[in-house]
Amino acid sequence: MxxxxxxxxxxxxxxxxxxxxxxxxxxxxxxxxxxxxxxxxxxxxxxxxxxxxxxxxxxxxxxxxxxxxxxxxxxxxxxxxxxxxxxxxxxxxxxxxxxxxxxxxxxxxxxxxxxxxxxxxxxxxxxxxxxxxxxxxxxxxxxxxxxxxKGKDDAHTLTKEELLESMLMSEDEGVIDEKESDVIENMLNLDNIKVSEVLTPRSVVFALDENMSVKEVIAKEDAIFK
Known part of the structure; x- marks a missing residue:
């Protein structure tokens, strides 16, 4: 037994x-x-x-x-x-x-x-x-x-699409915040974006006083950071 x-x-x-x-x-x-x-x-x-x-x-x-x-x-x-x-x-x-x-x-x-x-x-x-x-x-x-x-060495290679999905899942799970997710997503999509799509129109360009501190800019031009 x-x-x-x-x-x-x-x-x-x-x-x-x-x-x-x-x-x-x-x-x-x-x-x-x-x-x-x-x-x-x-x-x-x-x-x-x-x-x-x-x-x-x-x-x-x-x-x-x-x-x-x-x-x-x-x-x-x-x-x-x-x-x-x-x-x-x-x-x-x-x-x-x-x-x-x-x-x-x-x-x-x-x-x-x-x-x-x-x-x-x-x-x-x-x-x-x-x-x-x-x-x-x-x-x-x-x-x-x-x-x-043999010849399948790239079978486990992570594609850009899979990396994007992984990043979005990390955002949903709270591992990274939304802004971090947006930065990474935009970087990965750079090769699909034309310069003309990101140019800032002259009519909305403005200048800041070079003597202003970052704190002053945040206080005066808070709309920039929204």
Whole structure:
């Protein structure tokens, strides 16, 4: 009975960790990595390496996850047969299937997607260990995945449209204010604007006394800043 519980917990536990790591890794963006490199250089560089070699990182996680699920299911089934008899194998297999579905897939991937910033530094070290453990198998899988991803280096490049949408979402979420958002949006749209569209008509141009302070200008010409 003890071995049955042990194999069950190991299978679900290892799969749980793998699912969290996979979700965290896929949620991390390169702008976060750039910031982390300044705050925590060693972790930031490690994460950058793992993101730039994401085929290797994902392969290590999926290899361990598959091994845990496959061997775990076999071990749990064998122990269930020994402890409860052959009739119990089906019941135990169903329980294990739902446990893996909820405890090792849905819940951990949700956690990873929501708390990826908090988990990213720790995940980097776990992924490095996973890569070391599975490196011989990774070399085999990379021979296939590298052919699939060949010529797709720009797949994760952020386009101007995506950057604009990201900036607008940041404004909606309160990360940046409206004026900052407008400045960034206008800068990104400069190549679509003609000089004639931004010229100020001579009739509305006015001059300020060069001896006036900024405070005086604000007080006298407050309409400028509205």
């Amino acid at each position: 003890e071995l049955l519980l042990l194999f069950f917990l190991l299978s679900v536990g290892i799969s749980f960790i793998c699912s969290v790591l996979e979700s965290v890794l896929l949620s991390i963006n390169m702008s976060y990595v750039a910031v982390l490199e300044k705050e925590r250089p060693s972790v930031g560089k490690l994460l950058r390496l793992q993101k730039e070699n994401i085929n290797k990182s994902i392969a290590s996680i999926l290899i361990l996850n598959t091994i845990a699920n496959t061997l775990g299911a076999a071990a749990v089934g064998a122990q269930a047969s020994e402890v409860f008899g052959n009739d119990a194998v089906v019941v135990v297999s169903v329980v294990l299937t739902f446990a893996i579905l909820f405890l090792s897939e849905i819940i951990p991937k949700t956690i990873g997607a929501i708390y990826w910033k908090q988990l990213a530094p720790l995940a980097a070290y776990f992924i490095r260990i996973f890569i070391w453990m599975t490196y011989p198998i990774i070399l085999t899988t990379l021979a296939v995945t590298n052919k699939i991803s």
